[in-house]
Amino acid sequence: MRYILASASERREELLRRLGISFEILVSHFDEDLIPFEGDVRKYVETLAFQKANSIRTSFTKDAVIIGSDTVVYAKGTILGKPTSYEDAFSMMSLLAGNHHEVYSGVALILPGEEGVTQFSVCTSVYFSAMTHEEIHSYLKKNEWQDKAGAYGIQGSASLFIEGIQGDYYNVMGLPIQALYTELKNLQML
Amino acid sequence: MRYILASASERREELLRRLGISFEILVSHFDEDLIPFEGDVRKYVETLAFQKANSIRTSFTKDAVIIGSDTVVYAKGTILGKPTSYEDAFSMMSLLAGNHHEVYSGVALILPGEEGVTQFSVCTSVYFSAMTHEEIHSYLKKNEWQDKAGAYGIQGSASLFIEGIQGDYYNVMGLPIQALYTELKNLQML
Numbered sequence: 001m002r003y004i005l006a007s008a009s010e011r012r013e014e015l016l017r018r019l020g021i022s023f024e025i026l027v028s029h030f031d032e033d034l035i036p037f038e039g040d041v042r043k044y045v046e047t048l049a050f051q052k053a054n055s056i057r058t059s060f061t062k063d064a065v066i067i068g069s070d071t072v073v074y075a076k077g078t079i080l081g082k083p084t085s086y087e088d089a090f091s092m093m094s095l096l097a098g099n100h101h102e103v104y105s106g107v108a109l110i111l112p113g114e115e116g117v118t119q120f121s122v123c124t125s126v127y128f129s130a131m132t133h134e135e136i137h138s139y140l141k142k143n144e145w146q147d148k149a150g151a152y153g154i155q156g157s158a159s160l161f162i163e164g165i166q167g168d169y170y171n172v173m174g175l176p177i178q179a180l181y182t183e184l185k186n187l188q189m190l
Numbered sequence: 191m192r193y194i195l196a197s198a199s200e201r202r203e204e205l206l207r208r209l210g211i212s213f214e215i216l217v218s219h220f221d222e223d224l225i226p227f228e229g230d231v232r233k234y235v236e237t238l239a240f241q242k243a244n245s246i247r248t249s250f251t252k253d254a255v256i257i258g259s260d261t262v263v264y265a266k267g268t269i270l271g272k273p274t275s276y277e278d279a280f281s282m283m284s285l286l287a288g289n290h291h292e293v294y295s296g297v298a299l300i301l302p303g304e305e306g307v308t309q310f311s312v313c314t315s316v317y318f319s320a321m322t323h324e325e326i327h328s329y330l331k332k333n334e335w336q337d338k339a340g341a342y343g344i345q346g347s348a349s350l351f352i353e354g355i356q357g358d359y360y361n362v363m364g365l366p367i368q369a370l371y372t373e374l375k376n377l378q379m380l
Contacts, residue, residue, distance in 0.1 A: 018347055018349060018350060019350070020347075124354070129368060129372065154359075157208055157210075159208060159360055159367055159368065160208060160209070160367060160368055160371045161368060162358070162368055163358065163368055163369075164314070164356065164357040164358045164368075165355065165356075165357075165358075165359060166354065166355075166356050167354040167355075168352070168353065168354050168355075169344075169352075169355060169359045170349055177349055177350060178319060178349065178350055178351060178352055178353055178354075179353075181350045182319065
């Protein structure tokens, strides 16, 4: 079976390697802003995952399983994207500190030939401990907030403030590898 | 402040680095079999953590914070140690598959001078999906079970079968870094 990962994320690549399959990477340049968030987080991440996968579809990919994925941080009714500035990152960390929030990853699988499309999403709750302003600044000065939705990566320094999670850790990193493995098995695509 | 980690575990070393402190490593050769398990898992891991820290105590360490830690996998009333053989590892994975179990890490801090000792422990629940015999063999053939309590490391290939956790992921890896950070702050030892 031929697999294509439609993502430039090194974390997704690293996680997908755990399946023990070989795969190609074709980076999607789909503009996420084209999809408005209308209140249903699962539908939103699954649509983004599908659009990313679909955007790299050509005659060259038609015999392959294309894997698209998107991950969002959802806190107090709002989707937190990548911070646009230090101040924006500070606001996000202030919102997350002392609270729980949810991380959703959507996955879309475009199957070979005419076999269709499968989409699913996985939710993990994350609990941050309270942080002083000094601790937020100290964390932000490490510059890990850049290019990360919600201003943090669970695998980095923010872990000092993560009391716990409920659900799949790798889903927070960007790819729900256990659910993806199960889905590919069920589809007999492994 | 001077810190000493009383552990040979590379995972603990890597996690402790997240505190941004420099520390020395002195490997404890304390024989864990000297401490019998008498039914109280928290007491057991905290005692082991203390004994490891205490075993490297000399006049050379008396101005330092010594950090000892021990992690156990607890499933269905039994503590799972490191497997002694492939067959033993197979039995452990059969016990874990399709069930939840608990991972406890104990941490002991021996404080400088006459400031005493602090101990605590953290529990994380881990949920494994069902595994076929073929999947267990395929997992075991990667040899990741060797030298791992409960025959798995959450950061490895076993992640394909981990549906989710409840609690601190890093506690399962071997050091509850958020709780340790909080404790050191509370003790004004950071």
